[in-house]
Amino acid sequence: MELAYKKQNCTQLSEEYIGKEAVLAGWAATIRDLGGIIFVEVRDRSGLFQVVADPKINPQVYETFQKLKSEYVIQVKGKVSKRPDDTINEKLLTGSIEMYPDEIKILSSSKTLPFVLEDETVSEDIRLKYRYLDLRCERMLNNLTLRHKIVTSVRNYLNSLDFLEVETPILIKTTPEGARDYLVPSRVHDGKFYALPQSPQVFKQLLMVGGIEKYYQIAKCFRDEDLRADRQPEFTQIDIEMSFVEQDDIIKMTEGLVKEAFKAAGVEIQPPFKRISWQEAMDRFGSDKPDTRFGLELFDVTDIMENSTFEAFKGVISKGGTVRAIKIPNIAHYSRKDMDDVRNLAIKFGAKGLAWVTYMQDGTVKSPVFKFLNEEQIEEIQKRAQAEKGDIVFFVADMPKVVYDVLGRFRLYFGEKLNLIDKSKHDLLWVVDFPLFEYSAEDDRFVSVHHPFTMPAYEDLDKLETDKGHVKSIAYDIVYNGCELGGGSIRIHDAAIQQRAFKALGLTEEDIKEKFEFLVQAFEYGTPPHGGLAIGLDRLVALLTRSESIRDVIAFPKNSQAKDLMSDAPGVASEQQLRELHLRLRNQPKVN
């Protein structure tokens, strides 16, 4: 596309252009002034192109070149020429050609940059403060380019399947459950607030009631919770909902989508992906997002320990607890200090203690717990662990949730530490059959694992009243290399089942009316069976670009304290603004 200021992109030029006129515009990336000749690399989004000024060839151009400084914006016009054979730069896409411009214009000058572009060691806070400069670096350009390609491939894929992209509101009513809402005060309605959506959940279900049948949206979502490397206060989901579907339909559709998204990143993957039940994931990997690129699977020794004389374990078991173990290979040489560190790690992860068996290289076996076990039990442990010389088996006894969590984290810790993870793998799988409810000790009641509209497994419907803790749901997560990429569920479309689900959650009629009235009401007017899922776009792109943080795939992210270091948001509001919003501050904001 020819523009007023440029007719070609830098890397569009090739040897085919030799002798032809070109007009480039971009930034002076590097300037090499050799005294009698000046080389400048022009950079635009496409890449680099070298232009040369020689006083004997064009004194006027040479004079302007002498004025150039780093990151000046320039335009050059002239004929593309071949470089002398011995000056070809193999590292540059356009390294065999160059231009002695007939004309150069300085379109804009630049101050000295606060940091050297492409210097990977520059700290992130400096780069975030001058994000517009960081964006000039190849890394950010590549990340944003890949993000765009992935979004494009997703849109193309869903469009080809007859989906409609529909926007849902950003100013909505606050929702009682889930994450903390961002609130927006209403000027028109004194004392009332909008919330920003944590996800378009309610609206996408209403779109199904509205007959849209197949909906998607590249949706901005907002959660006012503390940040992490993979969590931003505003983030983007590929949000999808479909009518007249069961779980398999969603899974199949998503597998195609993920395949296309990976293809856009140059990675070929072949659906269908493995499916593993939530229970199996917890039993084998201690996680609902298992990284199955390596072994170190957990195993159950509750039955053995139950018949031991180890009162600590027996006490846990009699209270409904479990004893599980993990075998870590080739660490029997660990010193006492190493073992203390491991024990402290277990405690940090939530264990009350740690027991172990060491299978020494000399064939002896050492364990602080063996005095509580008979020979048969000791043998059975070795058999289940398939322990060999050099291994250590660790035991954790507690309520299942704690045991899974501690051993699951142990597994990841040692997998990383012992370098057991094949980083070249693209391991995709589905975790299915999640429990519908989870007991919350904090609230002393059962709460939704997914959300209150998740369909219970058909075979578990009669347990809704009798055995809440064991009701499975039709919910599914997609997991990539041990990271949750997305998840979703089939929703309840039957008013009677929805009432039973609400009841199981301990919600009263008033609660339901207050919290979900318009949704429940909508469902009374003919609701198609429906379900969907959402995929975290930022995480997906971060994983595919091997970025350490999702900040690296967002053009203008917040820092770990939810501040925008560039614009210094959030800022203070004026007294006038506060008055219009009917607000008074409890504390004066800190001014730095």
Add this chain to the structure above:
RNA sequence: GGGGGCGUAGCUCAGAUUGGUUAGAGCGCAUGCCUGUCACGCAUGAGGUCGCGGGUUCGAUCCCCGUCGUCCCCGCCA
């Protein structure tokens, strides 16, 4: 809310085993020289509230306390 790391030149860092007279390096920047560089080379030079405040001390970049900034983790969050 809690735990940990870091904070010295524009950027990235060093600054000792023990607190001491003039706080260094590379990159960048400036000036000069240099006609085929592409990490151009060579020379010269400028550039510092050692994050901030307080304390200990004859004396603090260094030790102590507080505070601010930033990153990571737990809690929180799908």
